[in-house]
Amino acid sequence: MRGVWALLPLGFGLAIWQAAVMLLQVPHFILPGPARVARALWENRALLAENALVTVTEVLVGLALGAVLGWATAVGLALSPPARRLVRPLLVFSQAVPVFALAPIFTLWFGYGMGSKVAMALLIIYFPVTSAFFDALVSTPPAWLAQARVMGAGPVRVMWHVRIPAALPGLLSGLRLAAVYAPIGAIIGEWVGASRGLGYLMLLANGRAKIDLMFATVIVVAVLTLVLHRVVDALAGRLEAGRRG
Amino acid sequence: MTEPPGLCFSGRVLAGGVEILAPVDLEVPAGRWTCLLGASGVGKSTLLQCFAGLGDGLVLDGTAGASDGAALQGRVAMMAQADLLMPWLNVRENVMLGARLRGERGDKGRATELLRRVGLEALAERKPRALSGGQRQRAALARTLYEDRPVVLLDEPFSALDVATRARMQDLAAEVLRGRTVLHVTHDPAEAARLGERVFVLTARRLSEVATDEGQPMPRPPDDGETLAVTGRLTRLLLDAA
Numbered sequence: 332m333r334g335v336w337a338l339l340p341l342g343f344g345l346a347i348w349q350a351a352v353m354l355l356q357v358p359h360f361i362l363p364g365p366a367r368v369a370r371a372l373w374e375n376r377a378l379l380a381e382n383a384l385v386t387v388t389e390v391l392v393g394l395a396l397g398a399v400l401g402w403a404t405a406v407g408l409a410l411s412p413p414a415r416r417l418v419r420p421l422l423v424f425s426q427a428v429p430v431f432a433l434a435p436i437f438t439l440w441f442g443y444g445m446g447s448k449v450a451m452a453l454l455i456i457y458f459p460v461t462s463a464f465f466d467a468l469v470s471t472p473p474a475w476l477a478q479a480r481v482m483g484a485g486p487v488r489v490m491w492h493v494r495i496p497a498a499l500p501g502l503l504s505g506l507r508l509a510a511v512y513a514p515i516g517a518i519i520g521e522w523v524g525a526s527r528g529l530g531y532l533m534l535l536a537n538g539r540a541k542i543d544l545m546f547a548t549v550i551v552v553a554v555l556t557l558v559l560h561r562v563v564d565a566l567a568g569r570l571e572a573g574r575r576g
Numbered sequence: 577m578t579e580p581p582g583l584c585f586s587g588r589v590l591a592g593g594v595e596i597l598a599p600v601d602l603e604v605p606a607g608r609w610t611c612l613l614g615a616s617g618v619g620k621s622t623l624l625q626c627f628a629g630l631g632d633g634l635v636l637d638g639t640a641g642a643s644d645g646a647a648l649q650g651r652v653a654m655m656a657q658a659d660l661l662m663p664w665l666n667v668r669e670n671v672m673l674g675a676r677l678r679g680e681r682g683d684k685g686r687a688t689e690l691l692r693r694v695g696l697e698a699l700a701e702r703k704p705r706a707l708s709g710g711q712r713q714r715a716a717l718a719r720t721l722y723e724d725r726p727v728v729l730l731d732e733p734f735s736a737l738d739v740a741t742r743a744r745m746q747d748l749a750a751e752v753l754r755g756r757t758v759l760h761v762t763h764d765p766a767e768a769a770r771l772g773e774r775v776f777v778l779t780a781r782r783l784s785e786v787a788t789d790e791g792q793p794m795p796r797p798p799d800d801g802e803t804l805a806v807t808g809r810l811t812r813l814l815l816d817a818a
Contacts, residue, residue, distance in 0.1 A: 472660075473632070474656060474658055474660055475660055475662070477625075477628070477654075478654065478656070478660050479677050480628075480629070481628050481629070481652060481653065481654045482653075482673065482674040482677045482678065482723065483649075483650055483674070483677070483678050484677035484678060488676075488677050488678070488679060489677065492673075492676050492677055493662070493677075496662065496664045497662075499664075574663065574664040575663055575664070575703060575705055
């Protein structure tokens with residue numbers, strides 16, 4: 332019964348879409364109806380799967396690298412106040428630079444292949460992961476830190492045994508955000524220059540006026556992002572539950 | 577455990593130029609249980625912190641240290657009102673937290689023995705979340721004992737517990753901490769009257785010692801006449817100071 336209720340909004344959305352197409356008499360090369368897009372999805376399933384695999388690989392590698400780099404940066408910044416003063420403004424500044432503007436540069440530096448897309452995905456999630464984890468690392472309850480000092484712990488052991496485990500929820504909330512952002516980075520990278528991937532397929536379909544295929548690709552991207560978010564969310568929830576006991 | 581030293585404090589404490597502990601002189605005898613009683617905000621916890629070597633942003637204008645002149649570093653354990661158990665470690669791992677933080681090998685057998693002493697042996701593998709408030713505070717006591725330090729600072733460790741649990745914890749702590757130099761900060765006159773071999777009252781104006789029933793070994797029964805009389809005298813002192 333709950334499954335039916337979950338599908339209801341989807342049905343509602345499709346109905347509005349179909350109604351708009353019928354009532355506004357939009358030509359199918361401007362706005363194809365749901366049935367046409369569904370057919371494009373089915374007919375191009377091999378093409379979509381092949382390109383989805385490329386994008387998913389880019390996203391997962393970017394996510395893994397971004398998580399590791401974000402983790403390391405946050406720990407480094409939390410351990411060293413001078414590093415904080417030096418690097419934090421740069422981090423904030425990096426967020427002010429539009430990601431779109433960097434995509435062509437990354438293509439220039441890392442080539443037409445996966446490298447530049449991984450770099451885009453990494454760049455777009457690096458800040459949210461670093462920032463969420465860092466904020467959690469510097470808000471350890473002071474009484475825990477005081478207790479650790481009385482016990483004779485040095486800063487590195489306090490970091491490893493108290494601050495990092497205490498900040499785990501912050502890292503996980505950063506990763507939950509990253510799961511949604513990373514596909515955006517990869518797609519932007521593919522728009523700027525690629526010969527494979529869902530972003531590339533979108534542009535290709537658009538250029539050839541295959542608007543139904545373009546819509547089908549958009550749907551695949553959205554579904555992949557949702558699935559990725561659900562998987563990361565479930566893993567994070569499991570980690571949090573294990574930590575609390 | 578090495579021979580417990582006494583504690584000496586003389587001076588005042590400032591935070592950002594503001595005096596948060598007025599000038600005071602306190603001598604805590606070695607190997608005995610000393611209670612420091614006072615209303616909230618008079619600086620008793622601050623005084624305690626001076627011995628723990630903490631004090632982020634606090635400036636001590638004076639001296640705080642051991643009566644034998646050696647450094648207190650490494651000779652002090654502390655137990656606070658919050659149990660400060662790490663939620664991701666089980667009870668036994670929490671007891672051995674100090675070893676973990678110093679990079680030593682934890683002594684699992686000793687941790688288990690201490691948990692048995694505080695009656696938590698069966699819960700050693702549980703996470704703190706599964707424990708009641710009293711059980712958590714007993715785990716914190718076992719962690720304090722695991723440190724095996726000659727000086728133990730107690731900062732209102734039982735004040736969040738209900739009356740019966742508190743009385744049981746007082747008995748247990750008195751038993752397991754016997755022979756150590758204990759400085760116990762509390763705002764509860766009945767607790768000071770039960771546990772203090774020496775009792776000092778800190779008010780905004782001064783520090784004064786109140787005689788206790790020295791003939792009666794601590795922990796004294798809560799319904800003992802003399803203990804109740806001391807409780808009354810301490811309460812009166814706090815009332816008059818307020």
